[in-house]
Amino acid sequence: MTQPQSVGVVTAQKAVFDQPISLACGTTLPRYELVYETYGQLNADKSNAILICHALSGNHHVAGKYAETDKATGWWDNMIGPGKPIDTNRFFVIGLNNLGGCHGSTGPSSIDPETGKPYGSRFPLVLVRDWVETQARLADSLGIDRFAAIIGGSLGGMQALRWTISHPQRVRHALVIASAPKLTAQNIAFNDVARQAILTDPEFHGGDYYEHGTVPRRGLRLARMLGHITYLSDDGMGEKFGRLLRSGEYKYGFDVEFEIESYLRYQGDKFSTLFDANTYLLMTKALDYFDPSRDYEGDLSKALAQTAAKFLVVSFTTDWRFSPSRSREIVKALLDARKDVSYAEIESQHGHDAFLMEDPAYHGVMRAYLNRIAEEIAR
Amino acid sequence: MTQPQSVGVVTAQKAVFDQPISLACGTTLPRYELVYETYGQLNADKSNAILICHALSGNHHVAGKYAETDKATGWWDNMIGPGKPIDTNRFFVIGLNNLGGCHGSTGPSSIDPETGKPYGSRFPLVLVRDWVETQARLADSLGIDRFAAIIGGSLGGMQALRWTISHPQRVRHALVIASAPKLTAQNIAFNDVARQAILTDPEFHGGDYYEHGTVPRRGLRLARMLGHITYLSDDGMGEKFGRLLRSGEYKYGFDVEFEIESYLRYQGDKFSTLFDANTYLLMTKALDYFDPSRDYEGDLSKALAQTAAKFLVVSFTTDWRFSPSRSREIVKALLDARKDVSYAEIESQHGHDAFLMEDPAYHGVMRAYLNRIAEEIAR
Numbered sequence: 001m002t003q004p005q006s007v008g009v010v011t012a013q014k015a016v017f018d019q020p021i022s023l024a025c026g027t028t029l030p031r032y033e034l035v036y037e038t039y040g041q042l043n044a045d046k047s048n049a050i051l052i053c054h055a056l057s058g059n060h061h062v063a064g065k066y067a068e069t070d071k072a073t074g075w076w077d078n079m080i081g082p083g084k085p086i087d088t089n090r091f092f093v094i095g096l097n098n099l100g101g102c103h104g105s106t107g108p109s110s111i112d113p114e115t116g117k118p119y120g121s122r123f124p125l126v127l128v129r130d131w132v133e134t135q136a137r138l139a140d141s142l143g144i145d146r147f148a149a150i151i152g153g154s155l156g157g158m159q160a161l162r163w164t165i166s167h168p169q170r171v172r173h174a175l176v177i178a179s180a181p182k183l184t185a186q187n188i189a190f191n192d193v194a195r196q197a198i199l200t201d202p203e204f205h206g207g208d209y210y211e212h213g214t215v216p217r218r219g220l221r222l223a224r225m226l227g228h229i230t231y232l233s234d235d236g237m238g239e240k241f242g243r244l245l246r247s248g249e250y251k252y253g254f255d256v257e258f259e260i261e262s263y264l265r266y267q268g269d270k271f272s273t274l275f276d277a278n279t280y281l282l283m284t285k286a287l288d289y290f291d292p293s294r295d296y297e298g299d300l301s302k303a304l305a306q307t308a309a310k311f312l313v314v315s316f317t318t319d320w321r322f323s324p325s326r327s328r329e330i331v332k333a334l335l336d337a338r339k340d341v342s343y344a345e346i347e348s349q350h351g352h353d354a355f356l357m358e359d360p361a362y363h364g365v366m367r368a369y370l371n372r373i374a375e376e377i378a379r
Numbered sequence: 380m381t382q383p384q385s386v387g388v389v390t391a392q393k394a395v396f397d398q399p400i401s402l403a404c405g406t407t408l409p410r411y412e413l414v415y416e417t418y419g420q421l422n423a424d425k426s427n428a429i430l431i432c433h434a435l436s437g438n439h440h441v442a443g444k445y446a447e448t449d450k451a452t453g454w455w456d457n458m459i460g461p462g463k464p465i466d467t468n469r470f471f472v473i474g475l476n477n478l479g480g481c482h483g484s485t486g487p488s489s490i491d492p493e494t495g496k497p498y499g500s501r502f503p504l505v506l507v508r509d510w511v512e513t514q515a516r517l518a519d520s521l522g523i524d525r526f527a528a529i530i531g532g533s534l535g536g537m538q539a540l541r542w543t544i545s546h547p548q549r550v551r552h553a554l555v556i557a558s559a560p561k562l563t564a565q566n567i568a569f570n571d572v573a574r575q576a577i578l579t580d581p582e583f584h585g586g587d588y589y590e591h592g593t594v595p596r597r598g599l600r601l602a603r604m605l606g607h608i609t610y611l612s613d614d615g616m617g618e619k620f621g622r623l624l625r626s627g628e629y630k631y632g633f634d635v636e637f638e639i640e641s642y643l644r645y646q647g648d649k650f651s652t653l654f655d656a657n658t659y660l661l662m663t664k665a666l667d668y669f670d671p672s673r674d675y676e677g678d679l680s681k682a683l684a685q686t687a688a689k690f691l692v693v694s695f696t697t698d699w700r701f702s703p704s705r706s707r708e709i710v711k712a713l714l715d716a717r718k719d720v721s722y723a724e725i726e727s728q729h730g731h732d733a734f735l736m737e738d739p740a741y742h743g744v745m746r747a748y749l750n751r752i753a754e755e756i757a758r
Contacts (some may be wrong), residue, residue: 024631124631125631125632182622184616184617184621184622185613185616185619185621185637186608186611186613186617188637188639189607189608189639189640189643190608192604192637192639192640193604193605195633196600196601196644196647197576197601199633200600200601202581218580221575222575222576222601225568225572225575226605228568229568229569229572232565234564234565237565237568238564238565240564241564242563242564243562243563243567243670250404250668252403252404252405252503252664252668254574254660258571260564260567261567261568261571264568264571264572265575281633289629289631291622
């Protein structure tokens with residue numbers, strides 16, 4: 001086996017869609033753009049394409065760098081590349097920024113051609129099923145009729161799952177990682193606190209802060225701090241930070257006392273300068289609304305009855321945002337519907353974030369499953 | 380057994396302390412007041428007194444009403460009264476508002492006699508050990524040398540535990556309910572998000588909002604919403620709210636969609652008009668700093684070696700703020716120190732909030748243990 005490598009320097013591309021799209025919320029977008037990246041080569045019969053769906057704060061820059069000198073890589077660079085579990089010597093991998101995003105695809109911060117101003121509050125809510133439709137159109141534009149696999153973690157896993165229902169014949173394999181069939185009340189509650197932090201920020205201006213020259217940075221910072229708590233496990237946080245003090249002594253004030261405070265504030269500060277608050281709101285709503293069983297009397301196995309894909313479901317032991325029991329709900333519904341499903345529950349300290357980490361057991365499962373797919377399409 | 384009754388109409392009292400107190404943070408308060416209530420009669424040898432220590436948002440109004448026509452009762456009215464588990468026919472029960480509170484005891488919103496203005500940012504941080512000292516002085520003023528029991532849930536349990544270390548001879552029994560020997564990184568993380576919500580609220584004005592005629596209501600509201608998530612269990616929230624929609628249909632907007640959002644926002648709104656933000660900050664810091672093992676090389680059993688009380692430790696199965704394993708840490712340390720400890724782990728759906736609820740198994744344990752105390756002091 002050759003040493004795994006990076007996909008190297010990559011360039012983002014843009015696809016323009018002039019055919020209007022009717023969204024689940026009832027609004028029609030006349031026109032939109034999606035930015036995307038590809039890694040590897042599409043084979044002659046276009047059977048080796050893999051779509052990577054991103055989670056709440058992800059984007060199209062999944063692997064590689066934009067310049068040789070860049071230190072930062074794409075968000076799933078450890079998973080994708082020549083010789084990596086998702087091997088770009090064998091697969092043609094597509095990453096995109098979802099509609100409503102803030103990394104180049106049409107979203108709330110884009111200019112609305114009708115007004116010449118950023119959409120802001122006029123940008124519609126976009127649901128997981130809408131993303132699937134836009135992704136299908138991107139596939140059409142690339143001439144891809146059927147994906148070898150659609151892969152996503154967290155909210156990305158929900159997109160993979162939705163694909164198998166919306167377009168059964170276009171997905172050979174769905175890899176649903178650290179995900180859930182729908183949010184619990186507690187999941188929604190955390191999302192709502194995050195949203196309220198943004199919505200009540202005086203700089204939010206009802207979503208039209210672009211025109212006011214402001215940014216609801218305080219709200220977005222709080223939302224991200226809170227999010228981070230749910231991404232990490234109690235144990236993992238304990239092991240990494242515990243009650244470690246910044247200075248070794250109690251200072252009895254409101255500056256950073258404990259290292260965990262420093263970590264969270266840093267993460268919040270950084271995110272609040274990089275991400276768009278309206279996109280954050282939109283992403284959390286897509287999470288809340290996701291529930292494919294809803295059109296099937298709450299029965300997920302009925303929703304999955306029409307699927308034709310094979311499934312790999314992966315969960316992580318200390319993930320309490322979307323715990324293993326949530327993944328097992330998906331597995332059970334698939335089994336009830338007599339579908340082909342493999343399930344891996346990975347021992348990890350890293351909570352929900354584990355799906356982004358390089359872990360031998362996790363990457364081993366992914367590598368083995370992707371090998372199976374490669375062999376299947378080579379037949 | 381007679382039917383349990385309410386303690387009826389009660390009146391708050393005020394104790395004034397003119398002897399300065401040196402706080403753990405290094406500041407000396409020259410003078411302070413504590414409001415408190417008492418229920419039942421102190422017996423001749425003053426051996427039947429019970430102190431109730433409150434949690435983050437609690438106060439001195441523990442049982443009864445202020446007027447016959449009041450609908451609201453004290454926060455632990457189901458536990459305290461004639462014929463109730465903490466039986467006021469047998470015990471003299473004291474509830475107080477801790478120093479730094481916002482219900483009548485000296486706190487950040489009180490007038491600083493030196494300046495004639497509210498303390499605000501000039502009010503010092505108060506630690507659990509400081510509260511114990513002020514409570515001891517209150518006991519002195521009432522002629523109570525030794526408590527039959529000191530009882531508290533959550534942060535209140537930490538005070539009961541601290542009492543046994545600071546004043547071993549003054550506590551016959553300590554009842555430590557739904558508590559923890561110290562916060563984890565995750566606990567501190569949630570507190571810090573809540574604090575950052577308040578501290579970054581533009582109406583906070585560095586803690587001196589009283590002088591600006593503002594209230595950091597948005598921040599306090601977010602803090603309380605977040606708090607509520609940690610008080611309830613995922614299961615309990617699921618059972619009560621699930622994915623219930625306010626209107627039965629998705630509205631695709633940022634108003635309330637799910638009932639859980641309605642509940643949280645209501646709780647946050649209500650709290651933000653009733654509670655003082657500086658007190659909230661102070662209470663969360665007292666939680667963060669609490670760690671009696673810190674003066675004993677991190678060994679809780681060493682910290683407890685000097686205690687002379689008997690202990691009842693109670694936890695609730697679905698409490699994830701201070702889970703049963705945290706209570707078991709206290710029990711283990713007490714056993715290691717060869718102390719007399721009883722432990723009850725109560726099956727409950729109600730998460731951390733279970734300590735405030737009327738549950739037959741929980742109240743049965745409390746009743747039986749309090750009976751034992753009553754018999755002990757009658758000997």
